[in-house]
Amino acid sequence: MKSYKKGREISKELHNLVPGGSHTYSKGDDQFPFASPPIISHADGAYCWDMDGNKFIDWAMGNRVFILGHNNxxxxxxxxxxxxxxxxxxxxxxxxxxxxxxxxxxxxxxxxxxxxxxxxxxxxxxxxxxxxxxxxxxxxxxxxxxxxxxxxxxxxxxxxxxxxxxxxxxxxxxxxxxxxxxxxxxxxxxxxxxxxxxxxxxxxxxxxxxxxxxxxxxxxxxxxxxxxxxxxxxxxxxxxxxxxxxxxxxxxxxxxxxxxxxxxxxxxxxxxxxxxxxxxxxxxxxxxxxxxxxxxxxxxxxxxxxxxxxxxxxxxxxxxxxxxxxxxxxxxVKINEHIWSMGKKLREGFLKLVEQENVGEYIKMIGFDCNPQILCTKSDGSYWPELQTSFHEEVIECGVLIPWITITYAHTDVELELTLKALEKGMQKIKRAIAMDNIEDSYQGDAVKPVFRKYN
Ligand SMILES: Cc1ncc(COP(=O)(O)O)c(C=O)c1O
Known part of the structure; x- marks a missing residue:
């Protein structure tokens, strides 16, 4: 299991100094599984590192602020x-x-x-x-x-x-x-x-x-x-x-x-x-x-x-x-060709895994290839935040940060392959949790919540 000890200590302090412990609500603790990097130290290309030295493939790219990758x-x-x-x-x-x-x-x-x-x-x-x-x-x-x-x-x-x-x-x-x-x-x-x-x-x-x-x-x-x-x-x-x-x-x-x-x-x-x-x-x-x-x-x-x-x-x-x-x-660099084709490959790999694990009822990739999104759903198609949390916890444990998807020029086939392996593990985890009917126990901490809610 990855350790987030140092990051959690700093994050706790940060919450005392800054309301919400973040300057963007969508980066807040309520938006990520508890077992995820609380504080990022630096980033380069398609990767970022947290304060505990964990390395992640970064598909989120801040709030989608990169198109060529970190540190271009x-x-x-x-x-x-x-x-x-x-x-x-x-x-x-x-x-x-x-x-x-x-x-x-x-x-x-x-x-x-x-x-x-x-x-x-x-x-x-x-x-x-x-x-x-x-x-x-x-x-x-x-x-x-x-x-x-x-x-x-x-x-x-x-x-x-x-x-x-x-x-x-x-x-x-x-x-x-x-x-x-x-x-x-x-x-x-x-x-x-x-x-x-x-x-x-x-x-x-x-x-x-x-x-x-x-x-x-x-x-x-x-x-x-x-x-x-x-x-x-x-x-x-x-x-x-x-x-x-x-x-x-x-x-x-x-x-x-x-x-x-x-x-x-x-x-x-x-x-x-x-x-x-x-x-x-x-x-x-x-x-x-x-x-x-x-x-x-x-x-x-x-x-x-x-x-x-x-x-x-x-x-x-x-x-x-x-x-x-x-x-x-x-x-x-003809950015649009790269982004559309990388997204297409990601979708195709994702769909193959969904079929292999037979989890299509519960996890979907929505949106266009250049801007896809992974969504965990109940069988009636409605969003399932607890399942989303459980899935992402596992993917993050495998070294991939993919709360939303921002494909950049720095994302290549190498990152794609590693990401698909992590997504496979995530799908296997939610499949087990669904079979055992214990989604709430399958992740640490609370489920992710919508930003625009009336009360904490
Ligand atoms: C579609 C859209 N419009 C406007 C904004 C606001 O941009 P900013 O956060 O840079 O003020 C955002 C930010 O997420 C956005 O997604």
Whole structure:
């Protein structure tokens, strides 16, 4: 059994110093089995090490913030060069121009861009711009997509909304993904009030008639994603109702397609938000979109001024340098080919094991090949957190951290083979536990819990 003695001691202290013992809720103790590394010491490529010297294959990559892998030399060198020219200036720096120019040329959705440091900076900026542009109050969020921002317009709509005042909550409404009728109903009920719709262009839903082979869609780029051309119809409805369409590409951007998942399906929003892996682990996020909306944040119009985004560290050079280096390197190595094909191999290996162990009722791989997810379920298909905990405890014991899956350029066939061996052990463990009907006793500590819950 792996020892986590040192890590647990530090983690205990950390909880006394920092609420939740973590700076991101999804990295918290309630999100992982008790028998997992509490504190990470360092990481390189596809691996990380904890404070007790245990080594893991890391499929989580922080909160999905890497696309080339940990400690990528090309990106790190660009960041180091930026440091040597100082990291913040009294007027806009040359990198602000270079990254903006690059982005506007590179992303078809980008007529103008504005940079932030975290994803929430730019999703909240997109919402504020939409309200200012339309003069409307309501924000419509996709109910199946778990997270858009740390700010109250979104957090107010979750179960963890203590501290958010009522007036913040009342203007956020919801619609269902792949259900155009739910969108129509919403536009009828809130006629003339909806400033924007925000959603991830794609999550775990496969296109209609998906046959396990993404190639034809990828090549033609013509087939629309979603049931009954959901995205295209959503686009049309937003245009018809004068509502701003925002695609949150924080997870899907770069990963599905380097220019954004929407570019793959050729359905273009008014505003798009990027973050996470776009700068391979450094702090950078980007709002991109139509000039007529974006320019409201600027100096050359006679409308009311919009405080869209203004941050002391917004123009900090390291994140900017990392972003441009990451995008160029991703193009050079043809990142999408690598990620889609690695994901396909992972899925095929996973399915083979499921068949071999005959556990298909209880463990599934959902989502597209470039962004798959392992889910433990009861036989009725509903999520089974206790089984998920038991499974991951075993996989972690075998040296693989895979709470969510972020395929990077650093993940190769070597890591894939080792991971499949660990997944096999995990499946064998849950099979035994199910046969003996003692899931709750098959792991240490508590089962993992949802982040957005009312009470601890
Ligand atoms: C889809 C999506 N949008 C926005 C965010 C917010 O990004 P950040 O945590 O960088 O503020 C996240 C973070 O997990 C996300 O997954």
């Amino acid at each position: 030399k090309v990106v790190n060198n660009a960041a180091k060069d930026a440091i040597d020219r100082s990291t913040n200036y009294t007027r806009p720096g040359i990198l602000e121009y270079e990254v903006a120019k690059f982005a506007v040329d590179f992303f078809p959705v980008a007529e103008m861009v504005k940079f932030g440091k975290n994803g929430s900076d730019v999703t909240t900026a997109a919402v504020k711009l939409s309200r200012a542009f339309t003069g409307r109050t309501h924000v419509a969020v996709c109910k199946q997509h778990p997270f858009f921002s740390i700010h109250d317009w979104f957090i107010g709509s979750t179960n963890m909304n203590s501290g958010v005042i009522e007036s913040e909550k009342q203007y956020t409404i919801g619609f269902d993904y792949n259900d155009i009728d739910s969108v129509n109903r919403m536009f009828d009920e809130y006629e003339g009030k909806i400033a924007c719709l925000i959603l991830e262009p794609v999550k775990n839903d496969l296109p209609l008639n998906y046959d396990g082979n993404f190639e034809p869609i990828y090549k033609n780029g013509k087939i629309n994603h979603g049931k009954d051309n959901f995205l295209t119809r959503l686009r049309d409805l937003c245009t018809k109702n004068g509502t701003v369409l925002i695609f949150d590409e924080m997870i899907s951007g770069i990963r599905f397609d380097i220019r954004g998942a929407h570019h793959l399906w050729e359905v273009y929003p008014d505003l798009a938000t990027y973050g996470k892996c776009i700068s391979n682990g450094f702090c950078f996020s980007m709002l991109a979109g139509k000039k007529e909306i974006m320019r409201l944040g600027g100096l050359d119009h006679d409308k009311e001024r919009v405080f869209v985004l203004s941050q002391t560290h917004g123009s900090e050079t390291v994140g900017l340098a990392a972003a441009i280096a990451t995008l160029k390197e991703c193009e050079r």
